[in-house]
Amino acid sequence: MVRKGPVGPFEGAAELQRRLAQEVRLCPLAGEPRLVAGVDCSERDRTIRAAAVLLSWPELTPAAEALFEGPCRVPYVPGFLSFRELDSMVRALEGLGMPFDLVMVDGCGIAHPRGLGIASHLGVALNVPSLGISKSLLVGSFEEPGPDPLSIGPIWLNRSQVGWALRSRRGARPIFVTPGHMIDLDGALDVTLRALRGYRLPEPTRLADLLSKGPCQRKKR
DNA sequence: GCGACAG
């Protein structure tokens, strides 16, 4: 087969996403986690910095943390975030030096145009249970959760529910919880609720976010 | 054609 015209720069990537999305499994968590990881990326001066943290479960006691830095090689394009950040996230997670039972990723899971947000992509790539925690929605619509803390509303995409909008803190905008891989809607919500400690973001993602920004790294005069 | 658009 010979292609006719020029192919969009992300056609190959989109095709890979559609293929990997078929590997995503939405099912109850295999068992109660013992170690939960959190990952996030930040960037500064064309350098990507991925941070991973490891917490005991359900105490949420810090057990390990790791950083990975590398040059930005791929631009951010909505719908293709994983091609920009996944490798760095995996490296940071490897830096933890031990396996974990679940990973919470800063980004979307199945709430994605082709069903493979970065949380799902990471879960499939590492063959580990994963879920996404994002601060806004890439696709789909959601029912605004009530004003009371822990209120929830479903996230809809193509007539089916793909996650939850969660009011994790009073007065704060909701966060979006979506299954990544080897977990289901109820499991993703349950784990997220149990990982909250009074902040808008659950501990795994919140701590990874702080670490990626760098401890005592920001100071301007 | 126009607007939306994880981080």
Next chain:
DNA sequence: ATCTTGTCGC
């Protein structure tokens, strides 16, 4: 994501 000081509100 990042650029940025002070400021409004619980």
